[in-house]
Amino acid sequence: MTRKSYWALMIVSVMTLFLLSVGAIYAASAPVEIKMASPYEHKKSIAVFTHQKHVVDYRITCGQCHHDDKGQPLTNLKDGDPVKKCFDCHNKPGELKGKEAKGLADKELRAYHANAVHDNCVGCHKKYNKENKDKGKSAPQKCEECHPKKTQE
Numbered sequence: 001m002t003r004k005s006y007w008a009l010m011i012v013s014v015m016t017l018f019l020l021s022v023g024a025i026y027a028a029s030a031p032v033e034i035k036m037a038s039p040y041e042h043k044k045s046i047a048v049f050t051h052q053k054h055v056v057d058y059r060i061t062c063g064q065c066h067h068d069d070k071g072q073p074l075t076n077l078k079d080g081d082p083v084k085k086c087f088d089c090h091n092k093p094g095e096l097k098g099k100e101a102k103g104l105a106d107k108e109l110r111a112y113h114a115n116a117v118h119d120n121c122v123g124c125h126k127k128y129n130k131e132n133k134d135k136g137k138s139a140p141q142k143c144e145e146c147h148p149k150k151t152q153e
């Protein structure tokens with residue numbers, strides 16, 4: 001190997017290592033916003049979730065949304081820990097409601113992705129709005145507040 005190509009190789013290696021480490025840091029920390037697309041066809045516009053605001057501004061702890069394969073809250077979750085997508089476990093596509101949902105236990109319904117996500121998001125928002133009624137605060141409960149009309153996309 002010539003001296004020149006040796007240096008070229010060194011520079012390329014160092015740059016690669018640098019980019020890899022930046023990539024790792026980026027992937028490890030909790031994202032600011034998540035467009036929650038899932039691998040099935042969406043009827044509504046895809047909801048955008050303000051992850052950082054929920055954690056930093058609304059002070060909601062990780063374990064209120066993330067849990068393990070038994071449904072136990074991940075209370076010790078830290079920035080950098082790997083986190084599974086809701087769909088990895090609540091993996092039936094879309095939302096089950098109406099006639100088909102009748103008589104099913106909450107747990108069976110939550111096998112459906114949107115039922116589980118709605119339970120979490122809308123469940124907390126409803127509770128929050130009830131508790132803060134007189135403070136003029138509100139978290140979105142209506143469909144269009146999270147799924148804006150498709151023409152706006």
Ligand code: HEC
Binds near residue numbers: 114
């Ligand atoms: C607090 C926010 C929020 C509200 C309010 C809400 N949703 Fe959702 N919904 C979500 C999220 C997040 C998902 C999962 C990501 C996605 O599919 O957009 C979802 C998924 C869905 C899905 C499955 C995906 C699809 O598009 O087919 C349907 C259907 C749905 N919602 C319908 C509704 C309807 C109808 C209402 C009103 C009764 C509603 N949602 C209210 C956040 C919300």
Ligand code: HEC
Binds near residue numbers: 054
């Ligand atoms: C209010 C609910 C909520 C809170 C609080 C919350 N998360 Fe999340 N987090 C989510 C949702 C929803 C997703 C998107 C999951 C999906 O797309 O299925 C997510 C995604 C993530 C991801 C990315 C996973 C991926 O593959 O894209 C990481 C990392 C993460 N959260 C870490 C954390 C950590 C660390 C905390 C606490 C400091 C935290 N979260 C608090 C709801 C929450």
Ligand code: HEC
Binds near residue numbers: 069071
């Ligand atoms: C590793 C698998 C796994 C992942 C990932 C997962 N869940 Fe769950 N979840 C479960 C199990 C198991 C239960 C307990 C059975 C039940 O009550 O449905 C549960 C329960 C729930 C419940 C009812 C209990 C409660 O805490 O209120 C909600 C709501 C829920 N999950 C929403 C979500 C959301 C939203 C995400 C993504 C941020 C998510 N889950 C990610 C496995 C998982």
Ligand code: HEC
Binds near residue numbers: 146
């Ligand atoms: C444990 C409680 C909790 C959970 C779970 C939760 N939220 Fe929220 N959310 C809040 C609070 C508190 C606010 C702020 C209300 C206010 O402004 O006073 C909020 C506000 C919002 C807003 C409007 C302001 C903004 O940040 O964009 C959206 C949109 C929203 N949430 C979407 C979601 C979605 C989607 C999910 C589920 C993936 C979710 N939330 C889960 C508590 C929660």
